[in-house]
Amino acid sequence: MDRRQFIKLTGVGLGGLMLPVIGNAVSAEALLEPAADVAMKKRMTNVALNAATSKGATYADVRIGRYLNQFITAQEKRVDNVVNTESYGIGVRVIADGTWGFASTSDMTDDGIAKAAETAVAVAKANAKFQTDPVQLAPVESYGDVEWKTPIKKNAFEVPIKEKVDLLLEANNAALSNGANFITSVLFLVNEQKYFGSTEGTYTDQDVHRLWCPFFATAVGESGFKQRQGLGNPVGMGFEYLDGREEDKIRVQGANIGYGKSYDLVEDATEAAKQLQVKLKAKSVEPGKYDLVLDPHHLMLTIHESVGHPLELDRVLGYEANYAGTSFATLDKWKSGTFEYGSDKVNLFADKTQVGSLGYVGWDDEGVKTKEWDLVKDGILVNYQAIRDQAHIIDEKESHGCCYSQSWRDVQFQRMANVSLRPGEEDKSAEDVIAGVENGIYIVGRGSFSIDQQRYNFQFGGQLFYEIKDGKIVDQIEDVAYQSNTQEFWNSCTDLAGKSDYRIGGSFFDGKGQPPQVSAVSHGCPTTRFNNVNVISTARKV
Structure with missing residues (x-):
């Protein structure tokens, strides 16, 4: 080149x-x-x-x-x-x-x-x-x-570029007409045609096939500027994901957000602009301890950083120490059979078989058929993510099928599978989870974050924040970030919505290794409650 x-x-x-x-x-x-x-x-x-x-x-x-x-x-x-x-x-x-x-x-x-x-x-x-x-x-x-083929209904590469451009410009115009001053929208399409022997x-x-259609909107006011990213998920689907079917939308009282199996880009851009105008005037959060209700659009990133990465076996063994850190979830904790990664409501699993997910394939990049397995069962750490040359280290008889390379020119190595949180046994809605909160904050969308080199102490922001009072969403607020450590955070999990609320988000460009490679990985979860979490204000001090 x-x-x-x-x-x-x-x-x-x-x-x-x-x-x-x-x-x-x-x-x-x-x-x-x-x-x-x-x-x-x-x-x-x-x-x-x-x-x-x-x-x-x-x-x-x-x-x-x-x-x-x-x-x-x-x-x-x-x-x-x-x-x-x-x-x-x-x-x-x-x-x-x-x-x-x-x-x-x-x-x-x-x-x-x-x-x-x-x-x-x-x-x-x-x-x-x-x-x-x-x-x-x-x-x-x-x-x-x-x-094996990704089960797509509409090959996004076959859609005329004009149709794709028109969609992005329609979303931009919707945002600009409803209060945004700036917006950039993007469409990423990937097709990997891979043969292995x-x-x-x-x-x-x-x-x-994979697809992602994010946007980045900004509104400017007397108090400065505010930003809101799109809430669409990166997916292992075709262009049908952007059909925005009404039956796939999940609404939460007091907050017009949420998409399930398809995504309406124009509607999200419209809502983003309106929410930006509220964000410009919204009050800053009062620091303190709150019960948090985390929407799947947000929680997927917390899962990625505090569960997906620390339970990669090569990271546990120290192979990533020089580039992206190691893991607090060391082998002695797994061997004990009693390490409480989270409360007994927390069941975290890995797989590359969820339809529509970014990691969904039939075989990994060393010819292992993909499957599902438990990482944390009833709160207890029970396994890691391992490939063929690692399996013997944790007494596994076979690989977990999570080996991947970003291209033919790069060597394959252990990458994160889809790592997800199982929904609650009772099929609660997001409103049901919110209804049990007396004083809390509802957080939507991924924002800035920071986590230490052992994937333990962390801080996460978001896109949208709402006060919860006596079981109801009230005012939109701003400048929210929460701080915790991985074990304390997952042990504070007290309630989960059910399978009808379960949604899949993900990371389209997840970096790892030296020389670095990227992979795409999804994380599924329902709306989830965490009690008594420390919240700070990120408001700029003048």
Whole structure:
């Protein structure tokens, strides 16, 4: 990629968003061109496998990937950018002399593929002199030739760009007409066409789709400015998510918010502008202890940071210490079988099988069929997230199926699965949860946050805040952030809404590793109550 291409691809004006630039600029039409047929991909895979084993690899896996991206941004009444990228190549991972090796190439000739495989073996053998214990792989079933596709109803790449641009501009106009002074709306589309094969006899062909349509609105007043982000979720769905079906909307008394299986971007932008006008005049929260009722649009981020990351086994073992920290949830706590991660109402589970979630696939990136498993059961820490070469450390007989790489050129490693909070046994609504609160705050949407290097002490903000008095939402307030530590916070959980309120949010660009990679992961939860949490005011002091 030359400098001109890089500037073109990165000129999207998204501020702090983590936007991975992978691939070369192509036309929108090129995104719809068919991939190589399965027979061709299997033949290329076998070229790599045979080359690797002939050089001494005792195990090898191959990933052929075609990664397609489309990013559209609109600011106020104009389109900022339309970016289409395609990346295509092959990655080969091997074990030789008990040690991992990896190499990749975009040269898809037989010679190019074989050379990459041979390089991976050479890397493994060179690293073997530093390996103290040989790699131990948990056994995995051989699935033969299988395929999987995200169950989409409308392929977002097939929707004309004009229709997508019109939607973003309609949302922007709705916000500007109802009180916002500035707004940027964005549409991210991702299609991963991934083929996997290994020396253990599994060949998977997967077609993965993801979508996210956030916006960032600002209103200016005499007191300064206020901002509100969109409340749409990133999803493993097609363009049907943006249909905004009325039956999918979840309303909470006193707060016109909430979306379930689909999203109305224009309505959310309209409501955001109106809420911004209230935010400009709203009083600041009085610091103190409050019972918090957290909407799924907000709680998903708290789950991500205080549960998803600290229960990644590589982080527990210290592999992330230099980049993103370790974990307080050390192996001794798991081994005790009594560590109270939360109250007995807290049941947290991991999976990559929830329909519509960002992490939903049939097989992970080392050929393991995905599944669901418990992390915290009735408040007790019972497991972590582990892949094939980690499973033996926690006495697991098989991988959890949560290995992932952001592209063919990057080695796969342990990534967070969808980590979610089970709804309550009684099918309560959000209003039912709020009704039990005498003095509290209802928080919607993800805001700024801070958490320490062990994923323990933290502070979280949000997008919208409402006072709760005697079981009812009253005034919209501002400048709310709550502080706690992971164990104290989850042990303060006293009530949960039921399965009809359960919603899935997520992170579209979750960073990890060195060199860094991003992955997409969802978190499901219902509206949930936490008692006696410390709340501070973030109001700027003049």
